Amino acid sequence: MVNLTVDNKQVTVPKDATIYDAAKSAGIKIPILCHDKKLHPFGGCRMCLVEVEQMKGRLIPACTTPVTEGMIVRTSNDEIIKARKLVLELLLLKHPIDCPVCDAAGDCDLQNLTYEYKVNCNQFVDEKFNHEIDYVNPIIERDMNRCILCGKCARICDEIVSYGAYSVINRGLEAKIGTEFDGPLNCEFCGSCVSVCPVGALISRPFKFQARWWALSKVKTVCSYCGTGCQLTLGCKDNKVLTTVYDEDQGFHNGQLCHRGRFAYQFVNSDKRLTTPLIRKNGKLVESSWDEALALVTERLAAAKAAPASLAALSTAHLTNEELFLFEKLFRGTLGSDNIDHSAGFAHAALTEGLKASFGTVASPSEILDVQKTNLLLVIKTDAYETHPVIGFEINLGVKRKGVDLRIVSDKRGKLGKLPGAQTTVHTPGSEILLLNALAKVIVDAGLADAAAPGLAELKAALAEVSVEKAAAATGVSADEITKLAKDYAAAEKALILLPIGLGYPGHNAALAQACANLAILTGKYGKEGSGLLVMGEKNNSQGAADLGIHPKGSGLNGSAIIDACVSGQVKTLFVAGENPVVSYPNRAKVEKALDAVEFLVVADLFLTETAQLADVVLPAVSFAEKSGTFTSVGRKVQQVKQAVKPVGLAKSDFDILNTLNASLGGQTYANQNELFAEIAASVPAYAGLSQTALGDEGKLLPVAPSAKLVPVAAPASAPVAGKLALVTGSALYHSGTMSRFGEGPMLVCPNAYAELSAADAKVLKIEDGDAITVKSETGSVSVTAKVGYRMPQGVVFAPYHFGEGSINAVTDGKPVTWVTVGK
Amino acid sequence: MIMPLLKGLQITFSHMFKKPVTLQYPTERPAIKPNFRGLHVLNVSHDRAKCVACYLCPTVCPAKCITVEAGEDAKHDKFAAKYEIDMLRCIFCGYCVEACPVDAIRMSETFELANYTRGDFTFTKERLLEKK
Numbered sequence A: 001m002v003n004l005t006v007d008n009k010q011v012t013v014p015k016d017a018t019i020y021d022a023a024k025s026a027g028i029k030i031p032i033l034c035h036d037k038k039l040h041p042f043g044g045c046r047m048c049l050v051e052v053e054q055m056k057g058r059l060i061p062a063c064t065t066p067v068t069e070g071m072i073v074r075t076s077n078d079e080i081i082k083a084r085k086l087v088l089e090l091l092l093l094k095h096p097i098d099c100p101v102c103d104a105a106g107d108c109d110l111q112n113l114t115y116e117y118k119v120n121c122n123q124f125v126d127e128k129f130n131h132e133i134d135y136v137n138p139i140i141e142r143d144m145n146r147c148i149l150c151g152k153c154a155r156i157c158d159e160i161v162s163y164g165a166y167s168v169i170n171r172g173l174e175a176k177i178g179t180e181f182d183g184p185l186n187c188e189f190c191g192s193c194v195s196v197c198p199v200g201a202l203i204s205r206p207f208k209f210q211a212r213w214w215a216l217s218k219v220k221t222v223c224s225y226c227g228t229g230c231q232l233t234l235g236c237k238d239n240k241v242l243t244t245v246y247d248e249d250q251g252f253h254n255g256q257l258c259h260r261g262r263f264a265y266q267f268v269n270s271d272k273r274l275t276t277p278l279i280r281k282n283g284k285l286v287e288s289s290w291d292e293a294l295a296l297v298t299e300r301l302a303a304a305k306a307a308p309a310s311l312a313a314l315s316t317a318h319l320t321n322e323e324l325f326l327f328e329k330l331f332r333g334t335l336g337s338d339n340i341d342h343s344a345g346f347a348h349a350a351l352t353e354g355l356k357a358s359f360g361t362v363a364s365p366s367e368i369l370d371v372q373k374t375n376l377l378l379v380i381k382t383d384a385y386e387t388h389p390v391i392g393f394e395i396n397l398g399v400k401r402k403g404v405d406l407r408i409v410s411d412k413r414g415k416l417g418k419l420p421g422a423q424t425t426v427h428t429p430g431s432e433i434l435l436l437n438a439l440a441k442v443i444v445d446a447g448l449a450d451a452a453a454p455g456l457a458e459l460k461a462a463l464a465e466v467s468v469e470k471a472a473a474a475t476g477v478s479a480d481e482i483t484k485l486a487k488d489y490a491a492a493e494k495a496l497i498l499l500p501i502g503l504g505y506p507g508h509n510a511a512l513a514q515a516c517a518n519l520a521i522l523t524g525k526y527g528k529e530g531s532g533l534l535v536m537g538e539k540n541n542s543q544g545a546a547d548l549g550i551h552p553k554g555s556g557l558n559g560s561a562i563i564d565a566c567v568s569g570q571v572k573t574l575f576v577a578g579e580n581p582v583v584s585y586p587n588r589a590k591v592e593k594a595l596d597a598v599e600f601l602v603v604a605d606l607f608l609t610e611t612a613q614l615a616d617v618v619l620p621a622v623s624f625a626e627k628s629g630t631f632t633s634v635g636r637k638v639q640q641v642k643q644a645v646k647p648v649g650l651a652k653s654d655f656d657i658l659n660t661l662n663a664s665l666g667g668q669t670y671a672n673q674n675e676l677f678a679e680i681a682a683s684v685p686a687y688a689g690l691s692q693t694a695l696g697d698e699g700k701l702l703p704v705a706p707s708a709k710l711v712p713v714a715a716p717a718s719a720p721v722a723g724k725l726a727l728v729t730g731s732a733l734y735h736s737g738t739m740s741r742f743g744e745g746p747m748l749v750c751p752n753a754y755a756e757l758s759a760a761d762a763k764v765l766k767i768e769d770g771d772a773i774t775v776k777s778e779t780g781s782v783s784v785t786a787k788v789g790y791r792m793p794q795g796v797v798f799a800p801y802h803f804g805e806g807s808i809n810a811v812t813d814g815k816p817v818t819w820v821t822v823g824k
Numbered sequence B: 001m002i003m004p005l006l007k008g009l010q011i012t013f014s015h016m017f018k019k020p021v022t023l024q025y026p027t028e029r030p031a032i033k034p035n036f037r038g039l040h041v042l043n044v045s046h047d048r049a050k051c052v053a054c055y056l057c058p059t060v061c062p063a064k065c066i067t068v069e070a071g072e073d074a075k076h077d078k079f080a081a082k083y084e085i086d087m088l089r090c091i092f093c094g095y096c097v098e099a100c101p102v103d104a105i106r107m108s109e110t111f112e113l114a115n116y117t118r119g120d121f122t123f124t125k126e127r128l129l130e131k132k
């Protein structure tokens, strides 16, 4: 610690602090333009000049100068003010000062400082800039005339996003922020650069001109797309969510969001939202009243109560914990059916069955912050970046700032593999478990296993059949590479495994999670900071759904089995809360057949989705912005969702819908969703003692007490089929689940279903990028757009699963790999 | 008893032959002072309203009676797609004029604003545009 004096105040700060940090900790504000706490010190704007007694004679930039013992700092005097005014005058000299039409006005650092320092005239005269404005890309408008060259956009895109879209080009007065060949911007469109731009040089096009910053009411809540659980602030006006507002102090991610979080909020006020209940009459869905719709649903559910096996319910993991809990109470409790599930049954099995067996809990024994604290990070599938982009930023930071050794085991290459020092082990599709078993085998054979690991004998026995050479042949990874990876993993002081799971990854099941867990348990790398296994649920509340047991507990049917039972006629009444199985569950034709066959189908959703179109009753539900409750993130953080706007039309929250149904079917009535949280806290051990109010803005980390056990897993046999390509599915970076299709940003940059294939395959099949192609399997066929790129190994095709039109589940059937033919 | 009554009548009668003190509105029109704040007018320049929809006047308006909605034109510039004043709520303070950074709004000499229905007091952009 270092002691110094700032404006006569005694301050003690860590020795790596800067003068700016020291002043901040004493509550003294030093003006900044180019500094950002998330980025490396830059020192480009000279707005933060201060005087240091020991370095008299010149002014010192506070943001880059480290503190020294006994330093005496003055943050304001006449000379300093004069110097800062000069900086502002020079910045304003070529700046267009078009505040009336600039979206940054009101939230512009340059405007605020100009006002604060009373810069109302300029001693210099010069012409204004005349740069061309980039209106080409649909997301970010770049007006370099307004740019003050603080470099924050280029730095954040490089340091945190690791995309590197910008750099300063030209020199002196000609200098400007340029893109590749100074052309239009084409990037990940995460919007990080927009959020840190201190002026209006970078603005969000979906929000352009819609409202002034000061007119927005700002509500802190949690993103409703993926399981990362990013905190975000919604900017609302006139009962509409108009934008997301950047707050650098929010969450572990310091306000950083991905494309979905920042640009896909428009689904809340989409004009496609359902505003009234619908009932099927004479084959057509017609508008009805809530009373009529609920009476009908109650009647049918009451009838089904007599034969609970004929009743099933599917929920989405987008619901709040409170709603999921009530969902379970209604269907398992009041109606007595164990046929309840979500995410097709396989997309949560890694947690509910995998971790349950390996660690005795359904939650990961690690948290998100471990990503930067580890020494070696083993990522199963490069898709972890696409499924959870903000965890991807943590990986970027870990590798680039903390020297984390990044290893990726994947069936394709991807962005993560481009990080400095990252090594991607590309294996044949579907051979993950075999590869992980081989790694375990190497560890055991090399005597690196923890002798006290529970279940070691059984695992050793099971591994006896595994041969590294055979595994090498089957996985396409050399035995040397397997050995090296295993030894590096075992040798690392701290190692963390990341495993994304979700509807697009049927192979990421219980067995794979156990195979991952085995590595961690074998080497004792769990239960300590920076070590362990993080199973990353796809949806915002996947972890909550696992914690609350929204899956069959006894002999009930799981998600996929429910679909089969609908086809066979065993399930006659199906309640679907927010799930869209027609697009997201495997085998679209079968799902459609099942939903046609079922006698009574109720769908509660925001939109008339492909599933809702088949329903007998459709209930309009509300989005995360129209209700309150809690979500639990991948890293076991329970966070509060707060209502920002009133429900659209007559829509009601799933809490209201389930509460009414539960009451009229003889269950308990709850006055509000808080009561349910109290009940969760009383009955779910991990949530014990929590209350919604105590969660605050930061949320609370759930405790986890892993009791580890090695579980031998057999690798499924997967042999290539001659003449066919291996289709693997997953997430696209701009989308999450099927809801992002109702957000503006994702549909502007990635509107259509596509399949990605290697240049080599494309050449053989005479397919070019952008061609319409047909992908055909035993299950069915679908037409999508071809994308030819460097990522895919020869013989492998990748397709994201989010799209309704050209939905890839027309050809898949729940297997990790689908063998397909591709043609024009 | 009768005297005060007669006295009163006398005053009344005497006024019949005096010059009237008040302005004989509507036959006589008042002379309007330069700083008078009457009905708003949106200034026009180059055949379009000067207003750039900066939202400053709705922000400053103490009566909260201005509604502005910005639009983006073909050249990506900002313009007022909607500009509306609810005259029933306006207190004619003139702050909107003062706030405007581009001299897009002024207050005219028009003060005869009486009308028959509430709707008639909603002054849309078309009604407010300066007539040349």
Ligand code: SF4
Pocket: A140, A153, A156, A157, A161, A163, A164, A165, A166, A187, A188, A189, A190, A191, A192, A193, A194
């Ligand atoms: S949007 Fe994201 S990826 Fe694109 S330039 Fe900005 S920071 Fe970089």
Ligand code: SF4
Pocket: A146, A147, A148, A149, A150, A151, A152, A153, A154, A177, A193, A196, A197, A198, A199, A201, A202
């Ligand atoms: S565009 Fe914005 S963030 Fe980037 S250098 Fe210019 S002012 Fe800074």
Ligand code: SF4
Pocket: A223, A224, A225, A226, A227, A228, A229, A230, A256, A257, A258, A259, A260, A261, A262, A388, A389, A390, A391, A736
């Ligand atoms: S989608 Fe996931 S990573 Fe992106 S902002 Fe939302 S929670 Fe964060």
Ligand code: SF4
Pocket: B060, B061, B062, B063, B064, B065, B066, B085, B089, B090, B091, B092, B093, B094, B095, B096, B097
């Ligand atoms: S005159 Fe005053 S009250 Fe009337 S619109 Fe202008 S600011 Fe509002």
Ligand code: SF4
Pocket: A100, B050, B051, B052, B053, B054, B055, B056, B057, B058, B068, B080, B096, B099, B100, B101, B102, B103, B104, B105
């Ligand atoms: S202040 Fe002037 S430019 Fe701004 S919205 Fe009002 S009239 Fe238009």
Ligand code: FES
Pocket: A031, A032, A033, A034, A035, A042, A043, A044, A045, A046, A047, A048, A049, A061, A062, A063, A064
């Ligand atoms: S903020 Fe310190 S130099 Fe820019």
